[in-house]
Amino acid sequence: MAKATSTAPEERQRDAERSQAGILAAARDEFAEYGLAGARMDRIAERAGLNKRLIYYYFEDKERLFASVLEQAYKDIRQQERELHLLDLEPVQAVRRLVEFTWHYYLDHPEFITLLNSANLHRGRHLPDIERAQALNSTLVDTLAEVLERGRREGLFRGGVDPVQLYVSIAGIAYFYLSNNHTLSAIFGRDLLSPKARNERLSHMSDVILGYLLRS
C-alpha cells in the first residue's frame, strides 16, 4: 500500500535492473547493426533513453559492454535450444526440428549473426571465460549425440557421425546463407529472403542433412 503511493518498482525510473536491461538491449541492437568498432556509445544511450554516463556506471567500458551483450545472446539461444525437447521426438523428427529451429532462430535474430561475427573478428577476446561458455552449451551436443545414437540403433542413420561436426554443419548451412545474404543476393541476382526463397532454403537444408544421415 505504502508502495502504491510512490512509484512502484516496476514503473519508476530509478530501477537498476531495468536500466541495465535497457542498456543491454540497446547495445545489442547497436553492436548488431554496426559491429564493435562502428557502434557508438552515444547512440546506445539514446536508444536506451538513458544517460550515457550510466552505461559506464554499470558496464565499465565499451568492450565489457560488448562482452555482456555477447553473453546475454548466448544465454538466449541456449535457453531456447533447451526448450526443444529433442529427446521426446523420433530421431528423424528430432533432426528435422533442430534444422528448422536453427534456421528460424537465425532468421528471427539477425543480430545474433552479426554479434557472432564481431566476436570472432576480435578473436573471441570478449567471450565469457571457458567454463561458463562450455556450461552454456554442452547440453545440445549431448542431446544431439543421443539422437544420432538412437537413430543409428534403429537402423535409420549412418554411424560414425560426430555430433559436433554435424551441429556445425547445420548451423553453417543456415548461417552462411543469412549472414552473407547481401553479397549472395548481388552475385546470384536473386532475392534470397523472399518467402519462396526462404521455404526453398529450409527445404534444401533438411534435404542435405537428412540425405546425409539417412541410410538408404
Next chain:
Amino acid sequence: MAKATSTAPEERQRDAERSQAGILAAARDEFAEYGLAGARMDRIAERAGLNKRLIYYYFEDKERLFASVLEQAYKDIRQQERELHLLDLEPVQAVRRLVEFTWHYYLDHPEFITLLNSANLHRGRHLPDIERAQALNSTLVDTLAEVLERGRREGLFRGGVDPVQLYVSIAGIAYFYLSNNHTLSAIFGRDLLSPKARNERLSHMSDVILGYLLRS
C-alpha cells in the same frame, strides 16, 4: 639531372602501379583484421610503407578503398575457381574437388572471410555494381549445374538439386567452421584448427555433400 633520367614516364607509371598494389594489399590486411570501422588509414599507410596522403590520391576515401579491396578479393577467388576445370572430371570427383577447393581457399585466405563479413555487415553497400558482380560469378554456378546434371544423367546423383543452393551449402559448411572458429573453439573446448581437426572437418564436409547427392 640524374633525377630526370630515373623518373622516366614508364618508371613513374610502374611506381604508381606498385604503390596502388601495395596500398590494396595493406588495406586488405587491415580491413581483414579490424573490419571497416576498426581499420585505420594510418595503419594502412604504415603497412604499405607509403604516405597516407597517397591513399587518398589513389582511392579517394576509406569507403572506396574498401570497395576496391573487396572487388579485388572477388576477382582472386573467381580466378581460382575458374582454374578448377571441374568439367574435366567425373561428377563425383568434380564435387569432391569443389568441396576441397572451397575448404582450402577459406583456410588459406582467412582475410576473405572477414572481408565478406564486413561487406555484409554494411549491407553490401560496397559491392561492385550488380552486372560486374554477376559477371564475376556466373561461371561457377553454371559449371556446377552441368556437373550435377551429368551426375544425374549417369544415375549417380539425385535430381532436383539447385546448384545455387548447393554452392551456398558447400561454402557455408566450410565458412562457418572457420569464421566462427574462436567462439566454437571456446564452446566445444577443442582446437578446431589442429591438423587432425582440419582433416576431420574436410572429411565430414565431403561426407555430408556427397552423402546428400549420391543416390543410394
Next chain:
Amino acid sequence: MAKATSTAPEERQRDAERSQAGILAAARDEFAEYGLAGARMDRIAERAGLNKRLIYYYFEDKERLFASVLEQAYKDIRQQERELHLLDLEPVQAVRRLVEFTWHYYLDHPEFITLLNSANLHRGRHLPDIERAQALNSTLVDTLAEVLERGRREGLFRGGVDPVQLYVSIAGIAYFYLSNNHTLSAIFGRDLLSPKARNERLSHMSDVILGYLLRS
C-alpha cells in the same frame, strides 16, 4: 525496536563525528597522493568506506573539503610544535631540537609536504582566513625569537637574526630535500632516504644552522 536503542542521539552523533574524521583522513591521504586536481571524490569515499554522498553532506564540495584537510594539517603540526617546550632548553639545545623536530616531522608526515605544495599551487586560495592562520602560528616564531635573544645575550649566537627568516631556512633545508626526493635521487644517483643518508642529512642541517648562528 532494537534499532531505536542503538541509534540513540549520542551514538548517532558519535557516528557522525567518526564519519567526518574518517572522511578527513581519507581525503588527506588522497590529496597528498594526487594533489587537489588529481584527487578523486570516488576514491576518497572508497578510502573512507563511506558513501560519496556523505562527503558532500558534511563538506559541501571538493574545494571546501581540501580546505578542511589543510586546516587540520596545520593544527596538527602547530600542536606538536607547541609541545616542544623550547624555552625549557638551553639556546643551543633548543635550536638543535627545532631542527630535529622539523626534519622528523616532515619525514614522518610526507602528506604534509604535498598538501602544502598543493595549497601553494593554488595560491593559498584554500587557506583558512588570515586571523585563524596567524593564530595557529605566532607561538613558534615568538618562541624562536626568545631563544635567539637568550643565545645572543649569553654571547653564544650572533645578533640580528630574524626568527622568521631562520624558521623558513630550517624548514626549507629539510623540506626541499624530502619534497624533491625523487628528482634529486635521479640527478645525484643516490638513495636520499636510506638510513645512512637520513642521518647525514640531519647532521648537515644542524651543522649549517648552528654553524651560522654560533659566534666563533
Next chain:
Amino acid sequence: MAKATSTAPEERQRDAERSQAGILAAARDEFAEYGLAGARMDRIAERAGLNKRLIYYYFEDKERLFASVLEQAYKDIRQQERELHLLDLEPVQAVRRLVEFTWHYYLDHPEFITLLNSANLHRGRHLPDIERAQALNSTLVDTLAEVLERGRREGLFRGGVDPVQLYVSIAGIAYFYLSNNHTLSAIFGRDLLSPKARNERLSHMSDVILGYLLRS
C-alpha cells in the same frame, strides 16, 4: 631568393620545430600554473595558438608532453648553471654567486618550482632516464666540490662539507621561501615578495651559507 617569394621558413606556419617549441612553451606555462592533473590540453592548444590535435601529433599524450616540458626545464637551468664560471672566482665569491644565482633563477622562473613539485608529486615518473638526468647535472656538483676544496685549502672554509648536501641546502633555502610563498605570507602576515623582503631574504641566505662555511 626563391625562398623570399614564398614564406620564409622562419615566418611560415608550417614549421615543425616552431610548432613544437610553441607547444612546449604553452605546456610549460599551463603545467606550471595548474599542475599535471589540473592542466588542460585545450588550454595548451589555445595558449600555443595551434590545433589541439597537433599536440598529440608531436607529443603523443599529456604525460609525455609533461615529461618533455620537464626535460626542457632541466636543460635550461643546467645551461645557465654552466655559464656561471664559478671556477673563475675566489671561493667566497663563488659561493656567494651560486647563492645569488639560485635565488634569482627561482625568482625569475616560478614555473620551474611548480614543475618540480608536480614531477615529485608523481614520484619522478616523468623524469628522463637516469643517465640523461645525471649527464645534465653532474657538472655543478663537481664544480662546487672544487670550490669547497679550494676554500678549504686556503684556510677559509671548514672541511668535510659534502657538496651535494650544500647544494641541496642552498636550493632549499631559496626554494621553500618561494614555493610556499602563499602559505608563509598568510601565516606571517608579511608580503614576502616585496622588494625589501627579497633583499632581506637573499642577504639572509648568503649569511647562513657563508656563516656555516667560513672558519671563524
Next chain:
DNA sequence: TATGAATGAGAATTCATTCAT
C-alpha cells in the same frame, strides 16, 4: 544519518581528411 542511481559538463584522445609544397 546514509546510500545507490542518475546526470551534464567536460576532458583526453582519435580519426578521416585536407593543406602546402
Next chain:
DNA sequence: TATGAATGAATTCTCATTCAT
C-alpha cells in the same frame, strides 16, 4: 608522384555533483 604538417569533428571516457528514498 610523393610527403610532412595541420585540422575539425567526433568519440570514448571521466568527474564532481545531485536525485530520490
